[in-house]
Amino acid sequence: MPRNKISDDIEGVVKYLLTKKYSYSVIKKELSEMNLNVSRSTISRIANKIGKQRQLDLLNNQKPKFNRRRHVATPTIVRRITSYISKENPPTVRLMAARCNISIGAVFKIIRDVIHAKCRKKRPVHRLYLAVIENRRTRGWRMYHRLCNERYKNYVTTDEAWFYLDASQDIRDIYYVRSNELPDEVKKIQQNDLHPVAIMV
Template sequence: MIIKELMKENLQVSALFSVYYQERDRKKIKRPPKIGERGRKRKLTKRQQNRLYRLLRQPNPPTITSLSTKFEVSPPTIIYYRDKIFNLKKFKKRRIHALNASAVLQRRRRSWPLYRLIMKKGWNKFITSDEKMFYLADGGSETDFYYADPTVKEPKKTKKKSGHKRSGIMVWAAVSAAGKSSLIFVDQKAKINAEYYIQHFDTIHQ
C-alpha cells in the first residue's frame, strides 16, 4: 500500500530508502534493539558471585530488576547465574495466619456457639461485615517467594501477615441474606471496635 502511494507521487522507493539511510548515518540514528536482544552476558567476579548468592538466599530476596541494577548487568545475566551457576529454583511461600495464643483460644471458644446459632437457616438473621486496608505503598513488606536448591531438603518458608502499620485507606462493608451494603471509608484516626460498629451501624444501611 505504501509503495503504491509513493508511485502515485512519482517517487522511487529505492531512492527514498537511500536518502533515509544517508540521513540515518549522518545523524547517527541507532536502531532500537529487538526484544530479547541484550548482547553478551557480562561475567561477574568471584566476589560479586558470592554476594549475589547471599542476596538470593535471603528469606526476602530482592527482585531480579533490583539485582540487575545493583550489579550493573542485564536481568538475563542474574537469571543465568541463579539457574545455571547456583542451581537455585524459585518457590512460592505458603501464606499462614500470624495468630498468638490468646487469639487461638478465643476463636476456639467462639466457633461452636456460633455454629449453633447459624445452623438450620439461622444465618438469615445475621449480618457479616468486614474491613479491608488498601495500602498506598508496598515498601518494607515480605516477598512472596524465595530461592532454594531443589536437590537439598530444606524447611519450606512461610509468610505471615504484616504486623507493621503503613499508610492506607480502610474500607468497611457488610453483606447478609437481604443484600449488600454501601462502602464506608473509615477515617485514619478512627479506632475500630464494637463501639464504632454500633455507632455507624445505621450508616452502613444507607
C-alpha cells in the first residue's frame, strides 16, 4: 500500500520546528498536542529532504550554474601583450602565450581584435660601412654613365650574379603595426657579414 502523504501545512509546521533546533522527540510531542500524529521517521525524511517532491523542490530552488569560459582578454593581459609587440624585436606569439599563461589562439585574437595590430616582416639588408658608402659615392656616377641608355641590359649586376646561401635560410624578424597608425617605412634587419657565403649562378 502506498504511504499516506502528509499535507503541506503539517510539513510546514515540522520545518518551522526544525528551525528552532528541536529534536525529533520534542517535535513529535509538539505535534501530538496539536492532535497531529506524525512519526519520527516522517520528521526525519522532512529534515533530510528525502522524497521525490522534496528533491524536485530542492532542485528548483537552487541557483542555476553557468559554466563560463575564463575571460583571458583582461586589461592586464592586453597591456602586457601591447608592451611586447611595441618592442623593436618583439617575442614570438608562442613565447607571449607562455608568459601570459594563455593559449596561442588567444594571443592572436587579442592582437587582431583588441589591439588591432598587424604582423609584418622586416626586410633583410646588408650593413653598410663607411668605406662601402664612400666607394659607392665615388663609383656611382661612372656606373651610371656606363649603364645608361639601356646599356644595362648587356651587363649582369652583382645582385643577379650572386646567390647568398645564408641569406636564403635567414628567418626574418617581425614587427607589428596598428591599423589606426599611419603606415611607416618598412623596417629592416641588417646583416653584419660584409661578404657572406655565396655561389655563382
